[in-house]
Amino acid sequence: MAACGYLQLADQLREGAPVYFNRYAQGYWIFSRHDAVRDIYKNPELFSSESITPWEPDPAYRFIPTQLDAPEHLKYRRIVNPWFSPARVDAVAGMVHDVCRKYVQDVAPRGRCDFVTTFALQYPTEVFLTMIGADPEKTDSFVAWVEDFFKGFGGDPDGVEPMLAALASIRGYWEGAVADRRGDPEPREGDLASHLIHSAVDDRPLTDTEILDMLVVLTLAGLDTTRGTLGYIFWHLAQHPDHRRRLIDEPELIPYFVEECTRYYTIIFGDGRKVAHDAEFHGASLKKGEMVYGLVAGANRDPRYWERAGEFVLDRKKNNHFGFASGPHRCLGMHLARRELAVGVEEWLKVIPDFRVDTDQPLMERGGGSMTTLLELPLAWEVAS
């Protein structure tokens, strides 16, 4: 689809009706407006995370902790929360800047690049691997695996085989890491895999299956999302020299700008939940076992809730969007993600204050089943000789 096509679709659905029943697959409810999406997130007792994929009510896989409900969910979540807490992100801030600068300095003299493949994929991947004590030398491997996984995840039949191979490679990497650390008497400092081996739930150690599930889901969830949002951020900046100038002059606005990008260019088209018991909900009679799909991209741009909903307001205040979801399953990596996005803008603009989109062709995005993301973003800038 052409870039921002999914956002336009979300806007159309939201303005067309508050609720739909989509007959695709087994059929599922779509709630398109802010009030219903908020209430889905606010009621995890009614809306279970047992499945979060609306066209797959009984998935063969179970991601931990993503697909667990209370009280189990919080037991696992508490094990990983401190690894992605604001305090931990503050502690690694220097590393985030260093890694980012390295990629910016590498690309700057070239005068042009595909932003997605030379920056948006590598920089957050290397930061993430370093932060959890994995091997940063594996950045390029993880980039390729995560790419292959999400290409297939969208439903392209040709993509299924590479997707499964990529999943096996990611799992294989973590199996090796866990085996390597298994015999350690103490957890290794700053090493998430080692920490999980030494963690307990209900007074028993985590099983290998649980550890691998957690590491795989963190890898997949943590790497594709930052890449998606970085793409839209820099596409926006390439088209808005006034916004670039303002962020250079007032860098304290960068966090506000990042939040507005996360709202305006929402990369979560929708979020699925499974109905736990019969209920009346925003005009629909839901039956136990049915699936619902809250249109997050619709909610984040709903004029019934937001002032200037369809407008990009760089320093928007009270921007309580659902770009990182909401409720008990809110994005675990949100504090790291925000830091990566803000540092990415800051360090890039310091070295490359002016740049433009370097193609006459329309940019394309993928989305649907996975996060919305630009496939390519060719950028160009003047290089001082």
Add this chain to the structure above:
Amino acid sequence: MRLSVDADACTGHGRCYRVASALLTFDDEGYVSVRGQAIDVPDHLRDAAEEAAGTCPELAISLLDD
């Protein structure tokens, strides 16, 4: 003004203590440190408190005028 944080609603987005860092901070897991409590808001931080309440995706923050 008093500011209170609903302990069940807060999931640790961290928006409040970033936009109102003079008033609020975080605990080890990233929740606001005054989760489940009510605090007094000094007059000069009323705007910050209002921004914090308005920026919470969980609507976990309530403000009460004296």
